[in-house]
Amino acid sequence: MKMSVLLATEKKPLIRFDMKKCAFCKICEFSCAKFHYGKYGDAISRITIIRKSPLMFKCLICTRCEKRYCITACPTKALSYKNGNIVVDEKLCNSCGDCVKACPFQGIRLHPETKMPIICDLCNGDPSCVKACPKGALSLVWLPETRK
C-alpha cells in the first residue's frame, strides 16, 4: 500500500480545484475514464467539470465530506469509508441510486453498464486527473480528519 493511502487513516484527502486556473478542457475527465476503464466517456468519469458562466466553473467530485450523506442514504449498507475513500461493496449494492441523489456535491454517478456507484478513489493514491491537468488546477491535499 502506498504511503499516501496509509496517511489517509489520519488525514482526509481532497482533490482541490482552482477555478482560476481551470481551462475547462476536461482532460481530467478523459484521464479518469481512461485510468479506470481503459476507454473514454464522461458518464464513466468520477470527476466532472461544468461551466456556469465565462469565469464560473465547478468541479463535481467526491469531497470526502464530513456528513457522508451517501453512507447514511444507502439502504443496503453497501457504502463505507476506508482509507480516505468511499468504498462500494458491490455484493450488497442494489443500484437504487439513493447515494447519487443524496450527494450534494454530485460526486457519485451510477456506471451506465454495471449500474454500480462510481466514486473518486484517488487512483491508488496518485490521482490521474491531477497528473493530467495541463493547467495545474487540480491538486491532492490532505486535511485534518475532524470526524471520528
Add this chain to the structure above:
Amino acid sequence: MKMKYSGYKGKILRINLTTKKTSTMEITDEFARKYLGGNGFSARFIFDMVDPRIDAFDPTNVVSMMTGPFQGINIPTAGKYHMATKSPLTNGFFDSISGGHMGAEIKYAGYDGFLITGRSDKPVYVFVDDDNVEFRSAEKIWGRLTSETQEMIKEEIGDPKICVSAIGPAGENRVRYACVITEYRAAGRGGVGAVMGSKNLKAVAVRGSGTNEVADPEKFEEWMKWFNEEVKKVPALASGLPTYGTPVLVSSINNMFGALGTRNHQTEFFEGWEGISGETLKKNYWDKDTACPACPIACSKVFSDKSGKWKGAISEGPEYETIYSLGSMCGISDAGAVIKADSLCDEYGLDTVSYGVVVAFMMECYQRKLISKKMTDGVEFKFGNDDAMVGFVEKTAKRIGFGDLMAEGTLRAARIIGGNSERFAIQVKGLEIPGHSARALRGMALGYATATRGGSHHDPRPTGEYAGVSDRKAVEGKAAWVIGTMQMTTIGDSLVNCHFLERLLGFTLTQKYVDMINPVTGFGYTYNELVDVAERILDLERAFNVRTGIRRKDDTLPRRFLEEPIPEGPSKGMHTDEATLNRMLDEFYELKGWDKRTGIPTKEKLLRMGLEDVAVVLEKL
C-alpha cells in the same frame, strides 16, 4: 452494428421535425473509410438528401450535426463538432466547426451524428438521451439569449452535465449569418443557426452514457507521447497561442505584413492596432485561459473591460478574426467595444466575422453617401463609431429597423443599396471575408475565389504563407499549394480536428496526418488514399454547388481586391488582378481535374474518386 474500424458508432440519428419521428441509419465500414466523418459525411448526406435548388429555409433543407472518428477520445484539439447545411448566405454546401463538448457527447450517446429535417409547427428543442429522443417545447426559451437557453435547458432536464447547442434570437429571426453556440464556442459561419431557426428548432441537447475507444491503444499512446513532445517545440503552439490566443496575430499581420483589413479594406494598415493587439488584450483585459475539450493548448481567452468605456463587458474571445471584423474593419481601436460586441454576438447568436464586415460595409456606404441617417435609424454610421457597431447587434439579431437590412449580409444588402456598392462588399459567394488578406497573400486570393464556402479562411489556410513556407507573392506553383491546404482542412474538418495543428503536422496534407488517423481508426490508410478521401469530399461539395448554379464565373473576388492595390504599408501595391487570378484558376482546375471552362468536376475525375453516381447526376445538367 459493430464496426470493424474504431472511432465510429456506426449509426446516424435522423430527426424529422415535421412528423416528430426519428430513425437511425447505419454507417458501414466502407462508407467510413471513404468519407472519414464530419465534413465528408455531411457532404455525402447533403448531396444525397437536399435538393440544391431549394431555398435554404425550405423545410426539406437538412441540418447536419456530425462527428468524426476523433471525438470523445482525448486527442488534443479534437474537442469539436461539425455542422453543415445548405447555406442561406452562399446557397451552397456549407460546414461550420465549433469547439465544445458536443462532439464527444454525440459519440457517447451512441451516434456518429444527427441529420435534422422538416419544420416543427411550434418552437421545440430536441433532447437526445442515448436511445431516447424527445421533442420538447421551446416556447419558454424562444427569444432567449444563448447562455440563458443552455442554462434553462439544463435546469429543465435537471442535469448540469448535459451538452446543449443553441441558437439565439438571430437564428430565430433567420439572420443569414446566425450561428449556433455551444458553451461559449460558435459554429459561427454560414448561417447554420438561421436554418435551425427556420425549422423552429431552438436547441439540441445531448446526454450520452457510452464510451469511445481507439483501434490500437499502444500505437495511440506512442502518438500521444510524440505529440506532447513535439508540440513543445512549435513556438506558436507552445507559447504564442497559449499566452495570447489568436489575438497574437494582430500586431504581426498589421505591422509585418500590412495585411490587416481596415475600414472595409480601404487600406490594410490600421494605425490604431495597438489598442486591439494581443499584447494589449493580455495586459489589460485578460481574465483566464480556456480550452476546447481535451486540448492542452488552451488558446481561448476570457477578456473583460475593467476600466474603460465598456467597463463590465466580458467575453470568451474575441478571437483574431473578430478583432479584425469588429475592430480594424470598423476603424475601432477600443478593445472594450470589441469585447462588448463579441459577447453580444455570441448571446444573440450572430457570426462575429460576418456581422463586423457588414457593419464596415455599411460604414463605407455611409461615407460614400449611399445611405443616410434616414435609413440608419438616425445613427451616424461613421467609421470608428463604436456605439453604432455595438448597438446594432441586437437590432440586427431582431431585424429591427436598419438591422433588417444588415441581417441580409453584405452581398444582398449591396444589391438593395445599389450605387456600385457591390464592388466593395467584402465577400465571396455571399460569405464575408475574414481577416487574412486576399491582396497580401496570393494563396488566399485563389483560395477564397475557389473555396466551397466562399470567403472562408478554413478552406485554404493563410498560415503557411505567413510562415514563409509558400512565398506569399508567388503566382507560380500557388494552385498546387492552395489545393494542398484545402486537402488538409478537408481532412481536419472530417476528423473534426483543429486546423491549428497545421504548424505541427503540415500546412498541406502530409504523412503526419496519416500517422495520426491510423492508430485511432485502424484504416491503415496510405498517404495517397487519404489524399483521395480529401479530393472526393471536395469534389462532392463542388458537385453540390455546381447544381446550385456555381460555375467558374463565380470563382472570383470582390472588385476592390481585383482592381485596387493595397495603398500603403509593407504590402503596398500588392493585389491579384483579374488576369493573374485567371492564370491561377486555369492551373487550379487543371490540377483538380475540373473543367477549365466551366469549373465543373470532369467525369474522369469523379470516376477516379469513386463517385460514379455523382458523375451521372452532373451529366444530366
